[in-house]
Amino acid sequence: MTRAYAEVIGDPIAQSKSPAIHGFWLGKLGIDAEYRACHVRPDEVPSYLGERRSDPAWRGCNVTMPHKQAVMPHLDRLDPLAARIGAVNTIVHEADGTLTGYNTDAPGFLEPLRPLLGREHLFRMARVLGTGGAARAIIAALAAENIVIVLAGRDPAKARALLDELDPGGEHHAVDIAHFAEPTDFAFDDRAGCFDVIVNASPLGMAGQPPLAFDFSHAPPGSIVYDIVTHPADTPLLQQARAAGFRTVDGLAMLIGQAAEAFEKFFSASPPRDADRELRAVLAA
Known part of the structure; x- marks a missing residue:
């Protein structure tokens, strides 16, 4: 045989x-x-x-x-x-x-987040950077978990269209990816009981690509920073996130899941x- x-x-x-x-x-x-x-x-x-x-x-x-x-x-x-x-x-x-x-990208992406998503939250929000092929599964996965999505891309109109296609009833937001590169003085409210995740769904930070420009003043306290890039597994974004005191998830977690x-x-x-x-x-x- x-x-x-x-x-x-x-x-x-x-x-x-x-x-x-x-x-x-x-x-x-x-x-x-x-x-x-x-x-x-x-x-x-x-x-x-x-x-x-x-x-x-x-x-x-x-x-x-x-x-x-x-x-x-x-x-x-x-x-x-x-x-x-x-x-x-x-x-x-x-x-x-x-x-x-x-x-299997959608369940693979959610796998490392499952322990947290199993809890009840007052509010759930994800800031997703990137509107390419990988973002499709990530948006669908997050929307199914009742997470409000802020989708950032070089073309906000494309980001809006992607949100409307994948979760037409959701109260999501589309912004220019450059928005997250500049510092903000926004004062986040009390995040106790909230779930916040920042996802790099773009190839930025991959070997041979420029790093993702993200200013961590945009990250609510207690956020998880998740980078789906796998080469290298420990990207500049994840290194900066750890240095700023945030929990991180690397791309190998999604790949293996x-x-x-x-x-x-x-x-x-x-x-x-x-x-x-x-x-x-x-x-x-």
């Missing part, structure tokens, strides 16, 4: 940490399967999915940029969350040969999350 496998597709793909994550878990659990990386160019998406449909050993794939929306017309089914977000990052090859699209959801769908097994610290060391090597 041919060895079962899953993979990640994208263009480019060499930078993906998914093979290291899934390979680590497969090894820990002793599962006889593998996880690969496959370079798929935009014009190759239809033929790639057509070929994989007929391969019984293929369990599915993760989808990274720029294919998260392009794969959708070629699937048989969309999970409701993926349909609402308008992006697919996990495709599962079902036993009947059909393809189902999921979005979304991978765990996909792993269960591919291999019908729960990944060994008690080994997360060891996994992080592998990813940092």
Whole structure:
């Protein structure tokens, strides 16, 4: 019998940490399967999915940029969350040969925040910086947790349109990303009983990119600062946040969380999350 496998597709793909994550878990659990990386160019998406449909050993794939929306017309089914977000990052090859699209970015993003979101709050607010593909899942995830969102982008009109599309009934706000770069003398009210999170959903701060310009006078006391950039995991924004006394969450938390959801769908097994610290060391090597 041919060895079962899953993979990640994208263009480019060499930078993906998914093979290291899934390979680590497969090894820990002793599962006889593998996880690969496959370079798929935009014009190759239809033929790639057509070929994989007929391969019984293929369990599915993760989808990274720029294919998260392009794969959708070629699937048989969309999970409701993926349909609402308008992006697919996990495709599962079902036993009947059909393809189902999921979005595990949203639950992966929320995973490190769950202990706090399990509590009751008087008010919940998120300041999200960035309006690209990653922001879609983050906005949908936050809105589902009754969090008021201030979405900042270089084009506030695009930010407004994204909010209206993903949570049309929400009382959210769109601003220019430059707003957060300059100091403010705004006096925050008592934040006891409130939940505040600041999210960098942009590539700013990634290796080779300029840092995200954010002045921490815009951060309410007690805020969590969450940066989804994974290279480096400890970004300038997170370093500045810790120096200012804020709690932080790095991009590996979301990356590992979304991978765990996909792993269960591919291999019908729960990944060994008690080994997360060891996994992080592998990813940092």
